[in-house]
Amino acid sequence: MTETALSVKNLATHFFxxxxxxxxxxxxxxxxxxxxxxxxxxESGSGKTVTGFSLLGLVDEPGRIVNGSIKLxxxxxxxxxxxxxxxxxxxxxxxxxxxxxxxxxxxxxIGQQMRLxxxxxxxxxxxxxxxxxxxLLTKVGIPSxxxxxxxxxHEFSGGMRQRVAIAIALLHRPSVIxxxxxxxxxxxxxxxxxxxxxxxxxAETGTALIWISHDLAVVSSLATKLAVMYAGRIVEQGPTxxxxxxxxxxxxxxxxxxxxxxxxxGSPLKQIPGTxxxxxxxxxxxxxxxxxxxxxxxxxxxxxxxxxxxxGWRCFDPxxxxxxxxx
Amino acid sequence: MNRQDTPxxxxxxxxxxxxxxxxxxxxxxxxxxxALFASLVSPQNPYDLANLSLMDSRRPPGFVGSGGxxxxxxxxPQGRDLLSAIFYGLRISIQIGLAAxxxxxxxxxxxxxxxxxxGGRIESLIMRLVDxxxxxxxxxxxxxxxxxxxxxxxxxxxxxxxxxxxxxARTAYGAAKAEKxxxxxxxxxxxxxxxxxxxxxxxxxxxxxxxxxxxTVQIANSISLEATLSFLGLxxxxxxxxxxxxxxxxxxxxMSGRYWISVYPGIALIILIVAINIVGDQVRDQFNPRLxx
Amino acid sequence: MxxxxxxxxxxxxxxxxxxSLIVFCGVYAIGNPIDxxxxxxxxxxxxxxxxxxxxxxxxxxEQYFIFIGNLLKGDLGRSFVYNIPVLELIGGRLPATLxxxxxxxxxxxxxxxxxxxxAGYRPESLTAKTIMAASVLGFxxxxxxxxxxxxxxxxxxxxxxxxxxxxxxxxxxGIAWSFPTLDGLSHIILPAINLALFKLAMMIRLARAxxxxxxxxxxxxxxxxxxxxxxxxxxxxxxxxxSIPIITVFGLxxxxxxxxxxxxxxxxxxPGVGKLIIDSIAVLDRPVxxxxxxxxxxxxxxxxxxxxxxxxxxDPRVRRGVTS
Numbered sequence: 001m002t003e004t005a006l007s008v009k010n011l012a013t014h015f016f017x018x019x020x021x022x023x024x025x026x027x028x029x030x031x032x033x034x035x036x037x038x039x040x041x042x043e044s045g046s047g048k049t050v051t052g053f054s055l056l057g058l059v060d061e062p063g064r065i066v067n068g069s070i071k072l073x074x075x076x077x078x079x080x081x082x083x084x085x086x087x088x089x090x091x092x093x094x095x096x097x098x099x100x101x102x103x104x105x106x107x108x109x110i111g112q113q114m115r116l117x118x119x120x121x122x123x124x125x126x127x128x129x130x131x132x133x134x135x136l137l138t139k140v141g142i143p144s145x146x147x148x149x150x151x152x153x154h155e156f157s158g159g160m161r162q163r164v165a166i167a168i169a170l171l172h173r174p175s176v177i178x179x180x181x182x183x184x185x186x187x188x189x190x191x192x193x194x195x196x197x198x199x200x201x202x203a204e205t206g207t208a209l210i211w212i213s214h215d216l217a218v219v220s221s222l223a224t225k226l227a228v229m230y231a232g233r234i235v236e237q238g239p240t241x242x243x244x245x246x247x248x249x250x251x252x253x254x255x256x257x258x259x260x261x262x263x264x265x266g267s268p269l270k271q272i273p274g275t276x277x278x279x280x281x282x283x284x285x286x287x288x289x290x291x292x293x294x295x296x297x298x299x300x301x302x303x304x305x306x307x308x309x310x311x312g313w314r315c316f317d318p319x320x321x322x323x324x325x326x327x
Numbered sequence: 328m329n330r331q332d333t334p335x336x337x338x339x340x341x342x343x344x345x346x347x348x349x350x351x352x353x354x355x356x357x358x359x360x361x362a363l364f365a366s367l368v369s370p371q372n373p374y375d376l377a378n379l380s381l382m383d384s385r386r387p388p389g390f391v392g393s394g395g396x397x398x399x400x401x402x403x404p405q406g407r408d409l410l411s412a413i414f415y416g417l418r419i420s421i422q423i424g425l426a427a428x429x430x431x432x433x434x435x436x437x438x439x440x441x442x443x444x445x446g447g448r449i450e451s452l453i454m455r456l457v458d459x460x461x462x463x464x465x466x467x468x469x470x471x472x473x474x475x476x477x478x479x480x481x482x483x484x485x486x487x488x489x490x491x492x493x494x495x496a497r498t499a500y501g502a503a504k505a506e507k508x509x510x511x512x513x514x515x516x517x518x519x520x521x522x523x524x525x526x527x528x529x530x531x532x533x534x535x536x537x538x539x540x541x542x543t544v545q546i547a548n549s550i551s552l553e554a555t556l557s558f559l560g561l562x563x564x565x566x567x568x569x570x571x572x573x574x575x576x577x578x579x580x581x582m583s584g585r586y587w588i589s590v591y592p593g594i595a596l597i598i599l600i601v602a603i604n605i606v607g608d609q610v611r612d613q614f615n616p617r618l619x620x
Numbered sequence: 621m622x623x624x625x626x627x628x629x630x631x632x633x634x635x636x637x638x639x640s641l642i643v644f645c646g647v648y649a650i651g652n653p654i655d656x657x658x659x660x661x662x663x664x665x666x667x668x669x670x671x672x673x674x675x676x677x678x679x680x681x682e683q684y685f686i687f688i689g690n691l692l693k694g695d696l697g698r699s700f701v702y703n704i705p706v707l708e709l710i711g712g713r714l715p716a717t718l719x720x721x722x723x724x725x726x727x728x729x730x731x732x733x734x735x736x737x738x739a740g741y742r743p744e745s746l747t748a749k750t751i752m753a754a755s756v757l758g759f760x761x762x763x764x765x766x767x768x769x770x771x772x773x774x775x776x777x778x779x780x781x782x783x784x785x786x787x788x789x790x791x792x793x794g795i796a797w798s799f800p801t802l803d804g805l806s807h808i809i810l811p812a813i814n815l816a817l818f819k820l821a822m823m824i825r826l827a828r829a830x831x832x833x834x835x836x837x838x839x840x841x842x843x844x845x846x847x848x849x850x851x852x853x854x855x856x857x858x859x860x861x862x863s864i865p866i867i868t869v870f871g872l873x874x875x876x877x878x879x880x881x882x883x884x885x886x887x888x889x890x891p892g893v894g895k896l897i898i899d900s901i902a903v904l905d906r907p908v909x910x911x912x913x914x915x916x917x918x919x920x921x922x923x924x925x926x927x928x929x930x931x932x933x934x935d936p937r938v939r940r941g942v943t944s
Contacts, residue, residue, distance in 0.1 A: 099838065168846060462924065466882065471647070554762050571764075586776075597765065603760075
């Protein structure tokens with residue numbers, strides 16, 4: 001029985017703005033086993049980034065977690081104070097962001113930034129910090145790590161910078177790393193390299209990984225399980241292969257269908273008609289209903305998550321072969 | 328939000344939410360009205376020497392003068408009713424502030440947009456000049472120009488304009504350059520529309536918001552600068568006292584306890600400038616995209 | 621790095637040349653320089669003699685070159701009014717102004733930046749809102765007015781502090797400083813506050829805006845996600861990132877403070893260069909005006925140069941000549 005690294009139940013994070021309440025994350029639940037790689041897929045505004053921030057307790061005003069439980073290796077996070085959470089951040093659970101030029105401080109050297117990350121959780125001498133940093137930098141694929149530690153972020157290429165960010169995230173060997181669109185800002189060729197690297201590192205260190213992305217194709221090559229988000233809720237989740245082969249939720253099917261790889265050469269690209277709803281004025285029933293070909297009256301009610309084994313979906317009339325799933 | 332909301336109404340709605348800014352705006356409007364109708368609201372015309380009597384000079388607030396009415400705020404060394412002098416002084420300060428602001432805006436914006444649009448040597452020449460000027464303190468520049476040109480409204484306004492056009496130029500330049508880099512300008516230039524139309528219809532409207540922000544600050548600055556110059560004795564002639572000059576007149580009397588001659592005009596000046604700045608602050612916050620979450 | 625320095629140095633010299641030219645032409649070409657030197661009833665012969673003696677009969681560009689030549693030798697001409705070398709005149713009054721400006725600027729910056737960072741870090745707190753409201757007053761209110769109120773309150777009404785003049789001085793390093801003495805301190809407090817107010821307000825607003833912007837960046841989020849304590853984040857990230865825009869403004873405002881010293885010195889009868897220039901302008905003592913303006917320009921150029929240098933030290937991107 002594999003250990004559960006992260007267990008999230010009914011997480012809800014709302015933003016209380018002047019113009020109304022934005023339910024950025026509404027009733028999200030998933031489990032992450034040790035060393036598992038999960039892909040969190042959705043368009044912008046689907047709530048995937050806010051989910052990531054919620055896990056770390058880093059939701060900015062005017063938002064806050066209003067409901068739910070987050071258990072990191074059995075320990076409940078939502079009831080912890082900020083000071084207690086800080087001890088866990090970077091050590092047990094850490095995060096990588098999309099654009100490394102924005103996340104790394106331009107006026108500090110790489111070595112200095114890594115040392116700060118190390119010193120945040122343990123007393124360590126400058127020499128020991130340098131040693132550990134150099135080791136880790138080499139491991140993420142940065143050549144001449146020792147020398148490069150005295151360089152500044154702008155002296156690295158985009159891909160290298162992201163590797164530095166990954167190294168910083170790995171410094172304390174956390175149980176969970178949340179990667180928010182880490183390769184979106186990079187060249188396609190570098191993307192593949194980073195993906196490979198992360199898979200290898202995750203396996204080696206036993207770190208569980210949540211890969212947040214809008215790009216289904218990128219995530220599916222890496223993740224063993226997927227969760228698809230729409231308008232703040234997970235509308236479908238399950239093992240990657242099974243889900244891609246036999247999607248249940250019309251939105252998932254639409255996403256898969258619109259991938260250029262899935263389109264026959266010469267035929268027009270399929271699109272999902274309509275646009276994502278504004279989170280300020282969500283329809284009362286299923287949020288996908290306005291765009292769904294199969295919507296009926298029953299969809300005026302918000303669908304609950306239907307689970308079968310390790311798969312789940314929120315739909316009254318799923319598009320896929322249910323028998324295949326339930327058998 | 329209804330469909331009929333124009334950017335202006337939306338702007339006003341958001342502006343309205345800041346109560347302090349609304350109060351400030353009303354204060355500015357009231358002061359401007361007082362200044363505009365100074366001749367109607369003032370009990371006395373402080374410029375008409377025939378009205379003045381030295382017997383009334385330096386009297387405290389509440390004194391009933393030889394004209395038969397109460398001097399609500401006292402009188403100054405020349406026997407002028409301070410309240411009237413303040414109204415007329417406000418008029419002068421606002422006139423000069425607006426005039427200097429408007430002319431600086433026009434000249435500065437024109438230069439800035441020209442520099443950004445033409446590029447090349449014209450651009451470097453203009454912006455070098457502007458940068459040079461920006462690093463030189465406005466007050467010194469204004470001082471020297473006023474000293475050399477002599478006293479008078481036009482000279483004063485010229486000095487203020489020379490000191491301030493650079494801010495507008497730099498702002499307009501920055502905004503125009505940013506716009507110019509955008510692809511749609513390139514596309515527009517490629518059409519047979521002609522460059523002048525491109526500039527007018529595209530560049531100028533996009534430079535307007537930051538220019539408005541700079542304008543509010545600079546108008547307040549002009550008023551302040553003019554007051555300072557008048558205080559130092561280098562502003563307008565003595566016969567048409569602006570607020571700065573009134574304050575300066577009263578300075579020697581402060582030690583002997585006759586504070587009202589300087590203090591009341593000063594308060595009027597402060598209220599005017601602070602109100603304009605508060606409005607300007609709110610306008611700037613609303614135009615700044617980076618502070619909007 | 622050396623190339624950078626040389627380039628900046630050459631730029632500085634170029635700017636000085638242009639400024640001195642503009643100043644000289646501006647001051648000498650407008651109006652008649654001779655008017656204050658000769659009494660109106662002087663004969664034409666006397667006029668011609670004086671004009672010739674002062675070198676004003678030569679064409680303007682020749683006058684300019686003579687001026688520059690003298691300048692490089694350290695001779696700034698003679699005051700029309702006092703008839704002593706301008707250098708001596710200015711040199712005698714400069715320490716007083718320098719002392720005033722230095723004290724004002726340093727206290728304004730230190731206090732202003734601290735308050736501003738606090739206001740930006742906790743923008744919703746009552747303290748922050750009060751600070752911001754006060755700062756609006758600080759830079760709206762014309763400085764001469766503040767001076768007036770200060771004198772009225774502290775000198776006239778309360779009688780705690782003197783209304784003007786400079787106090788007793790102590791000689792440190794060959795220059796007379798007044799603030800180390802109690803008497804000197806009591807004399808310098810009010811004018812220093814007066815002069816510092818504007819800059820204080822500027823610094824507060826700048827630091828607050830910078831802090832708010834920086835705290836919302838991904839850099840800070842990433843640091844938080846790595847578990848850095850708030851204090852570490854403030855010290856290692858915020859402070860270092862905010863120093864770049866602050867130093868720029870610091871330098872620019874230094875010059876403006878120097879300029880505003882003119883007003884403060886007039887109100888408080890502070891025996892510095894500022895008061896000298898006002899008097900000179902009033903009587904059109906042109907050599908003094910030109911010398912003062914050239915001096916100010918020189919100070920500006922030097923300050924800008926030093927700032928550029930400091931930038932290169934702080935921001936590694938500038939050093940390599942990399943533009944973001």
